Amino acid sequence: xxxxxxxxxxxxxxxxxxxxxxxxxxxxxxxxxxxxxxxxxxxxxxxxxxxxxxxxxxxxxxxxxxxxxxxxxxxxxxxxxxxxxxxxxxxxxxxxxxxxxxxxxxxxxxxxxxxxxxxxxxxxxxxxxxxxxxxxxxxxxxxxxxxxxxxxxxxxxxxxxxxxxxxxxxxxxxxxxxxxxxxxxxxxxxxxxxxxxxxxxxxxxxxxxxxxxxxxxxxxxxxxxxxxxxxxxxxxxxxxxxxxxxxxxxxxxxxxxxxxxxxxxxxxxxxxxxxxxxxxxxxxxxxxxxxxxxxxxxxxxxxxxxxxxxxxxxxxxxxxxxxxxxxxxxxxxxxxxxxxxxxxxxxxxxxxxxxxxxxxxxxxxxxxxxxxxxxxxxxxxxxxxxxxxxxxxxxxxxxxxxxxxxxxxxxxxxxxxxxxxxxxxx
Numbered sequence: 001x002x003x004x005x006x007x008x009x010x011x012x013x014x015x016x017x018x019x020x021x022x023x024x025x026x027x028x029x030x031x032x033x034x035x036x037x038x039x040x041x042x043x044x045x046x047x048x049x050x051x052x053x054x055x056x057x058x059x060x061x062x063x064x065x066x067x068x069x070x071x072x073x074x075x076x077x078x079x080x081x082x083x084x085x086x087x088x089x090x091x092x093x094x095x096x097x098x099x100x101x102x103x104x105x106x107x108x109x110x111x112x113x114x115x116x117x118x119x120x121x122x123x124x125x126x127x128x129x130x131x132x133x134x135x136x137x138x139x140x141x142x143x144x145x146x147x148x149x150x151x152x153x154x155x156x157x158x159x160x161x162x163x164x165x166x167x168x169x170x171x172x173x174x175x176x177x178x179x180x181x182x183x184x185x186x187x188x189x190x191x192x193x194x195x196x197x198x199x200x201x202x203x204x205x206x207x208x209x210x211x212x213x214x215x216x217x218x219x220x221x222x223x224x225x226x227x228x229x230x231x232x233x234x235x236x237x238x239x240x241x242x243x244x245x246x247x248x249x250x251x252x253x254x255x256x257x258x259x260x261x262x263x264x265x266x267x268x269x270x271x272x273x274x275x276x277x278x279x280x281x282x283x284x285x286x287x288x289x290x291x292x293x294x295x296x297x298x299x300x301x302x303x304x305x306x307x308x309x310x311x312x313x314x315x316x317x318x319x320x321x322x323x324x325x326x327x328x329x330x331x332x333x334x335x336x337x338x339x340x341x342x343x344x345x346x347x348x349x350x351x352x353x354x355x356x357x358x359x360x361x362x363x364x365x366x367x368x369x370x371x372x373x374x375x376x377x378x379x380x381x382x383x384x385x386x387x388x389x390x391x392x393x394x395x396x397x398x399x400x401x402x403x404x405x406x407x408x409x410x411x412x413x414x415x416x417x418x419x420x421x422x423x424x425x426x
Contacts, residue, residue, distance in 0.1 A: 041265035049238035052360035054280025060231035080245035128366035134353035217285025237367030290360035368413025
């Protein structure tokens with residue numbers, strides 16, 4: 001089974017879903033072998049966030065960037081396993097025979113407020129991902145076509161070229177997001193992953209070639225605290241996939257080996273991310289741009305890579321928005337398909353994308369504000385509440401420390417990112 005990236009809600013639907021009813025899948029999928037589980041973890045984690053890593057390394061310094069990436073990868077792995085352990089503990093009680101999602105787990109542990117918290121975080125994170133997709137598409141198309149355009153001033157009929165491209169995507173996204181089921185969108189996920197891997201390979205090869213040909217740029221090893229917060233937000237965004245932890249473990253054939261497979265996959269992704277970020281920064285130094293593909297300059301190969309990524313994210317948009325629609329329709333439309341609500345959400349996402357100029361800055365904001373809470377705070381809190389009677393002081397202290405540290409980093413990182421986006425340095 002191939003997973004759409006980033007999140008899974010509690011919306012595996014039944015006929016009349018209630019707030020007090022964990023939602024179950026309609027049928028049991030075939031279990032995954034160890035290699036397939038490894039691949040599914042890779043697919044669930046890797047996304048567009050990787051494209052902002054070279055610029056992030058420029059901001060944080062390459063050593064601090066690598067350390068931050070490694071720490072986020074380890075903490076993400078740890079919190080994914082906390083969710084798995086929490087579900088196993090609850091299912092041992094016998095009353096809860098199948099906890100299929102993060103939202104179901106939140107409801108069992110904390111009641112309606114638990115599910116509501118997970119739902120809100122998933123809606124904000126998924127919508128944030130899609131805002132970043134539109135920013136990437138608009139900025140990239142402006143860069144690719146602005147050289148040959150008849151509008152060198154950067155505007156058309158009083159609108160910026162970025163706005164023209166976003167509004168150009170809008171009617172097509174209304175159509176794609178009107179598709180009621182992920183079944184018809186599944187091939188787009190495979191296409192997106194192939195394009196992602198191909199583009200990353202091309203960019204890394206070009207980075208190496210440029211690094212070997214040009215004079216070595218001056219590189220920074222460590223940035224300040226505000227730069228650390230910036231890098232933390234982008235790193236958390238890049239590794240966001242906590243919502244897929246329980247579905248991935250459920251569909252693993254050898255469940256006792258899931259932790260090892262997850263660890264190997266996260267380690268591999270960390271090495272790939274670190275290499276991609278470092279090579280991009282090593283190649284361009286202080287000239288590294290927020291979208292690394294724009295550093296490749298004009299040319300057939302470069303333009304094909306950038307256009308391929310735009311097509312990829314254009315078709316990934318409805319996949320990422322599907323969890324949002326599942327939550328909204330479950331809460332406001334009794335789980336009935338509602339096309340007007342979908343269109344309103346797409347309009348809202350498009351309007352937000354118009355207001356945010358920088359791709360990597362927005363990655364940092366989403367990672368800091370939402371993904372830290374969803375990925376670190378809630379899993380640790382749920383684990384602490386379920387296991388507190390059997391854990392020693394060290395275990396309780398570790399969970400409590402992650403909750404407190406996560407909240408502190410979320411607040412400070414969000415504030416720092418907002419100041420960055422609105423043009424004020426911390």
